[in-house]
Amino acid sequence: MLEPDFLRHLNKLHLIIQKKIASNYGGERQSVYVGKGSLFRDHRIYAPGDDIRSVDWKVYARTDKLHVKQYEEDRSLTAHIILDYSASMNFGTQVKKYEYASMLGVGFAYIAWRNNDRFELSTFSDTLESFKPHQGRKQMVETLDYLREKKPAGKSRFKESLFNYARSIGSRSLIVIISDFLYDVDEIREVLYSFKDAEIVLIQVLDEMETELKLKGEFQLKDAETEGLLKTFISDKVRKKYLEDLEEHKRKIKWLADGMGAKFYSLSTGEPIFDAMYKVLRR
DSSP states (O other), X not given: OOSHHHHHHHXXXXXHHHHHHGGGOOTTOEEEOOSTTOEEEEEEEOOTTSOGGGXXXXXXXXXXXXXXXXXXXXXXXXXXXXXXXXXXXXXXXXXXXXXXXXXXXXXXXXXXXXXXXXXEEEEXXXXXXXXXXXXXXXXXXXXXXXXXXXXXXXXXXXXXXXXXXXXXXXXSEEEEEEEOOOSOHHHHHHHHHHTTTSEEEEEEEEOHHHHHOOOOEEEEEEOTTTOOEEEEEEOHHHHHHHHHHHHHHHHHHHHXXXXXXXXXXXXXXXXXXXXXXXXXXXX
16 A cells, blocks of 8 residues: 555656645745744835834834835645544455545645645544654654554544644644545534634545445445444335435535535545546645
């Protein structure tokens, strides 16, 4: 999954889309901005409409002319990559959902690293585990080592985990949540509002079996998180209703995301991983 070949291909992908993603990551870029936490850059003549609080009165005393201070604000972004590692993400007919989600998460981390941004990768199930945001190769190596060893388990505490995470964010942030998002839409809405001051990307990862349900006949289904069993008969009618409900669920999430200015992508593990990465990261 996260072996050298994958990272080599990821580096090629980064080179291909570097220009396209430049507007989404601050990195080493800076802009003139008067605000908290900024560094003084220069003076310019006062113009109508300028904030009077930006006037440098010491310069006025020397020159008898109004000048305002200009500042450089570091526009670096902290990318917070949050992966669902509950037991349901261990499902997969070819590629496990958590493996696919991990590769997407590493893609975001890699782009942030190469653009000199800080990133923090976290996983949640019944608990939330986080690395603190840093820059550089060491953070990238530790993230890869963590994901190679980590296995999905436990029942998801989606809303509680994300609420706790939102309270810890203080800087300009990009929030990337990767999950199957098979949660109540009201919970998803509440989580989105808890990150309302950040840029948000939601990525839904579903297995081909979940997106197509190419099954027919009698089955005993097991809930991966509760281990509850359900006997059911899947007919053409049941399959049609399931697919309609799934599409409606995705439409509701997209509607919520659009209303928050967030991005929502729904991906199948049957889609080649680098095609999926390009679709998401180029934006």
